[in-house]
Amino acid sequence: MKRLRMIGLALAAVLLAGPANAEELTGTLKKIKETGAITIGYRDSSIPFSYLDDSQKPIGFAIDICYRIVDAVKQELKLDKLAIEFNPVTSSTRIPLLANGTIDLECGSTTNNPERQKQVAFTNTHYLTATRFVSKKSSHINSIDDLKGKTVVSSSGTTNIKQLTEANAARNLNINIVPAKEHAESFLMVETDRAAAVVLDDVLLASFVAGSKDPDTYVMSKDAFSKPEPYGIMLRKDDPAFKKVVDAATAALYTSAEGQKLYDKWFMQKIPPKGLNLNTPIAPELKAEFAHPSDSADPDSYKAM
Amino acid sequence: MNYHWNWHIFFEPDPSGAGSYLDMLLWGLLLTIETALCAWIIALALGSVVGVLRTLPSKTASLVGFVWVEFFRNMPLLVQLFIWFFVLPELLPPSWGLWMKQMPHAPFYTAAIGIGLFMSARVAEQTRAGIGSLPRGQKLAATALGLTTAQTYRYVLLPMAFRIIMPPLTSEFLSTIKNTSVAITIGLIELTAAARSMQEFSFQVFEAFTAATVLYLLINIVVVVAMRFLERAIAIPGYITGK
Numbered sequence: 001m002k003r004l005r006m007i008g009l010a011l012a013a014v015l016l017a018g019p020a021n022a023e024e025l026t027g028t029l030k031k032i033k034e035t036g037a038i039t040i041g042y043r044d045s046s047i048p049f050s051y052l053d054d055s056q057k058p059i060g061f062a063i064d065i066c067y068r069i070v071d072a073v074k075q076e077l078k079l080d081k082l083a084i085e086f087n088p089v090t091s092s093t094r095i096p097l098l099a100n101g102t103i104d105l106e107c108g109s110t111t112n113n114p115e116r117q118k119q120v121a122f123t124n125t126h127y128l129t130a131t132r133f134v135s136k137k138s139s140h141i142n143s144i145d146d147l148k149g150k151t152v153v154s155s156s157g158t159t160n161i162k163q164l165t166e167a168n169a170a171r172n173l174n175i176n177i178v179p180a181k182e183h184a185e186s187f188l189m190v191e192t193d194r195a196a197a198v199v200l201d202d203v204l205l206a207s208f209v210a211g212s213k214d215p216d217t218y219v220m221s222k223d224a225f226s227k228p229e230p231y232g233i234m235l236r237k238d239d240p241a242f243k244k245v246v247d248a249a250t251a252a253l254y255t256s257a258e259g260q261k262l263y264d265k266w267f268m269q270k271i272p273p274k275g276l277n278l279n280t281p282i283a284p285e286l287k288a289e290f291a292h293p294s295d296s297a298d299p300d301s302y303k304a305m
Numbered sequence: 306m307n308y309h310w311n312w313h314i315f316f317e318p319d320p321s322g323a324g325s326y327l328d329m330l331l332w333g334l335l336l337t338i339e340t341a342l343c344a345w346i347i348a349l350a351l352g353s354v355v356g357v358l359r360t361l362p363s364k365t366a367s368l369v370g371f372v373w374v375e376f377f378r379n380m381p382l383l384v385q386l387f388i389w390f391f392v393l394p395e396l397l398p399p400s401w402g403l404w405m406k407q408m409p410h411a412p413f414y415t416a417a418i419g420i421g422l423f424m425s426a427r428v429a430e431q432t433r434a435g436i437g438s439l440p441r442g443q444k445l446a447a448t449a450l451g452l453t454t455a456q457t458y459r460y461v462l463l464p465m466a467f468r469i470i471m472p473p474l475t476s477e478f479l480s481t482i483k484n485t486s487v488a489i490t491i492g493l494i495e496l497t498a499a500a501r502s503m504q505e506f507s508f509q510v511f512e513a514f515t516a517a518t519v520l521y522l523l524i525n526i527v528v529v530v531a532m533r534f535l536e537r538a539i540a541i542p543g544y545i546t547g548k
Contacts, residue, residue: 092501095510099308119309119508151407156498157505162320176409179502180492189492192391194406236307 025077027239028104033077040066041089041103045184047207047276048266049127049231050108054273058086061266062107062233065126065250069105069233072249073242091157095119098234105246106234109204111159112297113229121243122232124250124293127203128286128302131160131225134190134205134218135197144171144223151176153195155186163225164199183208190218199225203280210276227299228285251293259290314509315516326503326513333499334520340416340495341482347421348481349474352428357458359433370429377426382487386419390491416488416495424481431473435466468539475532479525496520 025033032038042058043050050060067084074082087103094110097103098120111129112122133152135141141150144167154161156179168175178195180186187208189195198205202220209218235246253259260282265271267280282290284304294301315327323329359370377385390412394402405411439462447457486497494502500517504510 091505092510095504095508096308100306115506116508118311153492156492156494157502162506178412178492179494179498181490181498185490185492188391192395192406193403194394194411237309238307 026241028236028242029073029077029245031101032073032082032104033079036079036081037083037085038070038073038105039085039087039103040070041087041094041097041106041108043090043108044088046109046204047211048271048278059272060107061262062109062126062231064262064266065233065253066105066107068253069123069246069249072245072252076245094234098236101236104235104242108233109201109231110234111201111229112232112295113159114297117237117297119237120234121237121239122230122234122295122297123243123246124254124295125230125232125286125289125302126250126254127231128228128283128289129201129203129231130228131163131199132202132205132223133197133199133221133225134187134209135221136190136193136217137219138217139196141197142221144221144225145173147175147197148173149175150196151178151194152197152199153178153180153186153189154199155180155183158200159229160199160201160225167225187212197221201229203278206278206280207276210278211274228283228302229299230289230297230302232295247293247295254290254293263290308511310512311509312512314503314507314512317507319503320506326507327516329503330496330499330513330516330520333494333496333517334524336413336493337482337485337495337497338524340413340420340485340488340493343417344420344424344485345478345481347418348424348428348477351422351425353432353463355425355429356432356436357463359429360436361454370433374426374429377423378430382420382423382484383490385423386416386487386491389419390415412488412491412493415491416485416493420481420484420488424477424484427477427480428474431470431477432466434473435470436462438469439465465541468541469544471532471536471539475529475536478528478532482524482528483521 040058040063042060042063044052046060046062048060049062050058053059070082070084087097089097089103089106089108094106094108098106109127110116110122112125116122133144133147141147152164152175154164154177161177161179164175164177167173168177178189180189183200183204186198186200190198191212202224205220209215209220212218233246233250235243253262263282267278267282270277285302288305289302291305296302315330316325318324319326319329355370355373358366359374361367394405397405408414443461443465444457447461452460485493485495488495489498489501496517500513504513507513
């Protein structure tokens with residue numbers, strides 16, 4: 001009997017020891033400490049956020065931000081060196097690879113919205129984008145209403161095609177909406193006249209126009225289908241210790257002068273590999289968000305100062 | 306794994322407002338079946354003709370058959386669909402090209418015809434193999450009876466050949482169904498595209514693709530069972546496929 005009680009006490013002690021030790025690392029931080037490596041998920045063609053340069057190395061605005069996050073993690077864990085591994089992701093693989101631990105951060109152009117927050121967490125917003133359309137100048141389409149009765153393309157499964165569908169129904173425009181598999185194919189549809197206009201995030205449209213054979217042929221709409229929506233870097237849900245480090249690192253970057261400098265590097269100057277210049281000055285809403293970083297998924301929470 | 310499972314997602318409304326996610330997948334399934342059936346009809350019709358051409362005594366005919374088969378089977382299906390959809394209209398006179406581009410349901414027609422042509426090369430090879438597997442004596446006997454070449458094929462060779470190649474044709478039909486998933490690249494919202502679209506909206510990637518897998522399995526099982534009955538009904542006694 002006495003021995004049983006002893007065992008019971010020992011068991012209780014073991015069980016209590018776990019949670020009692022508050023300094024114990026959990027989740028992603030623990031994994032990084034144990035393996036000495038952090039894995040970044042990148043996209044291969046999300047210009048200028050996350051893409052491959054001519055030597056097949058991932059570069060971009062979001063990748064640069066992730067380098068800062070890695071530095072902060074390294075400091076937090078007091079590691080001498082931390083290896084960075086890169087793993088390519090697509091819009092279909094980013095969730096499973098993040099969930100099963102293949103990647104620790106997804107650095108790309110993923111829209112932060114409430115549905116997605118049920119599955120993953122987002123750090124502070126690094127870009128705001130609205131849904132707009134691009135058409136050829138020769139077709140003289142100036143407003144959303146001019147799209148009436150035309151064939152319009154967007155990428156399937158995006159928030160863009162959803163907003164296009166809603167606007168079509170609400171304004172009774174009778175648009176023939178054609179879904180394409182990928183952004184590049186959506187743009188190709190307009191380039192080859194299969195569609196009169198392409199509806200996507202404005203920043204993606206700007207990069208496609210800048211990269212096309214003849215950028216002067218195209219015009220971006222003034223009208224937007226949506227309020228500016230936030231892009232965020234994705235991390236695993238329910239990992240508050242890691243999120244805290246990542247949030248602190250991104251907030252420190254955005255509020256410092258570095259944030260604006262990094263923005264200008266990717267959006268106002270020539271970027272590799274082809275020397276494109278997106279020429280997109282920082283929007284007032286994003287400037288305000290950089291001053292007060294936020295990870296909100298609500299477009300209404302982002303206002304110009 | 307840090308993943309939030311939610312099997313009720315199928316009954317939640319999809320953001321395009323047309324119905325639930327399940328409806329979206331079922332519409333995709335319907336389009337997959339329609340595309341596969343159209344493509345299979347084209348593949349079977351053209352494949353039989355080309356297969357016969359390859360076995361004819363005429364050198365020209367067998368050359369035509371040879372070129373057809375090698376052209377369609379040596380290029381990846383993905384590349385072929387891309388060529389039909391994006392490249393062909395640019396090569397035609399502008400007014401024809403524009404007509405092709407502005408045709409409603411262009412992805413559906415392109416996919417049905419493109420997959421049909423790709424599969425026709427495979428059906429042609431099966432047909433040729435079926436005819437080739439018959440003893441030479443059958444053709445000689447038909448000629449000796451005074452049948453013309455057309456009559457020989459119609460009454461002697463083809464009825465035998467088709468019944469012999471039934472089992473491989475079943476596989477080709479199943480391939481046709483699965484190949485429709487490639488049409489996602491030209492914007493056809495078939496089953497794979499619907500599953501993809503569902504996961505992008507809801508982020509429930511495993512649920513979406515599990516459902517797609519189950520649906521693909523179901524249609525293929527239906528096809529396999531139906532073809533087994535057909536194979537048994539028309540099997541030639543004494544041949545490998547007969548009982």
